[in-house]
Amino acid sequence: MLITKFEQAFYKIQKAHNILFITHQRPDGDAISSTCLMIELAKHLKKQFVAFCSDKLNDNNFSFLPNVENITDNINSNIFKNFDLIIALDCGNLKRTGMAEKLKNKELNQFIIEFDHHPKVDNYSDLEIRLPEASSTTEVLYNLLKINNIKITKNIANCVLTGILTDTSNFLHQNTSEKAINIASEMLMYGARMPQIIKNTLYNKNLPDIKLLSKALDDLTINKKYNFAFSILTLKDIHKANVTDDIYNAITGFLSNLHGVKAILLLREEKNKVRGSLRSVYPGVDVSKLANLLGGGGHAKASGFVMENCGIKKIENKWSIISN
Known part of the structure; x- marks a missing residue:
């Protein structure tokens, strides 16, 4: 059944005239490398495409990836109807696409495929290929390539390996499986450059990043009753540090x-959230159970949430989330 889904997905890609690739807001390494991989495939198949992420990429860390320059944060709303195929990557939550309303109200001739490895949040695709046991969405896309006998080039190999390395934190997280390690090894045989990937995604911190980490460590508190640790970064802390979003992970x-x-x-404070x-x-x-209760989601070991129209304030020496 799963093989049939991957075959159906590739058939749709082959038949498509104009493809829209979408990944989630505040994209991580897996989101970016998954999108770059699919752009590489679209170019190989000579397809018209647009790759969209509603947040502007800080592509300094991922400039080594092929096609990262093709990902845009600006898309003319009038051309949305021109896409006959929409592919959502690493994005199970409809809100995080940055175009939820358009996807909900898509034309009848528009087909949505979703490739993901997160637990399901929203049901918005026509064809959902979700593998929660996979280390990353690039691992999911690896299956698409292998099942459909698509040639894995050096560019594709770099994308696959980047997604696996960033989502497993270089094989440290519990989502590191035997299959993920075997795929990573295979990508090295295809020419993926592991030292370059690690250099760009791990050894990439600047002085403001380190200072903000120091602030988070200074304010780290342990709740002994629940054996739970937390830290707070206020809007003032963040503005003072002048860092990019990459540092928070x-x-x-x-x-x-x-x-x-x-x-x-x-917890980090932003404007009105x-x-x-x-x-x-x-x-x-x-x-993820706590994240889901707070309107977010993610994995069992790594999840997140957003609380709107609120801020953080210290009251009587205790931190509180207050409504604006």
Whole structure:
């Protein structure tokens, strides 16, 4: 059944005239590399396409990937109806596409395919290929390539490996499977450059990034009753640091190294909203349950949420989330 889905997806891609690729807001390495991979495939098949992400990429860290320059944050709403195929990548939550209303109200002749490895949140696609056991969406796309006998080039190999490395945190997270390691090894045989990927995605922090990490560590608090650690970054902290969004995953990843706690939470304040990032390496703890209760989602060991129309304030020496 799953093989048939991958074959149906490739058939739709082959028959399409004009394709729209979409990935989620605040894209991570897997989102960007999945999109770059599909652009590479579209170019090979000589398809017209647009690749869209509603947040402008800070492509310094991912400039080594092929086609990253083809991802735009600006799309003319009048041309949406021209796409006969829409492919959503690494984006199970409709809101995070940045064009939820358009996707809900798509034309009858428009077909949506969704490739993802996150737990299901919304039902908006005509063909859903979701593999929660996969390490990354690029691992899901690897199956698309293999099942349909699509040649894996060096460019494609770099995309596949980047998604696996960034979503497993270089094989440290529990989503690192035997299959993920075998695929990564295969991508090296196809010419993927693992040292270059790690250099650009791991060893990429600047002084403001490190200073904000220091601030998060200074304010780190442990709730001994629940064996739970959390830290707060206010809007003032963030404005003072002048950092890019890439640093927040690094901060939560670093905090999750804290020994003896079941989970960690990083709350960061933005204009009229608060974002939460949850991480756990503790057996049996599923942080996505809390994220889902707060309107977010993600994986059992890495999830997030957004609370709108609110801010963070310290009242009587305790942090509180308050409505604006």
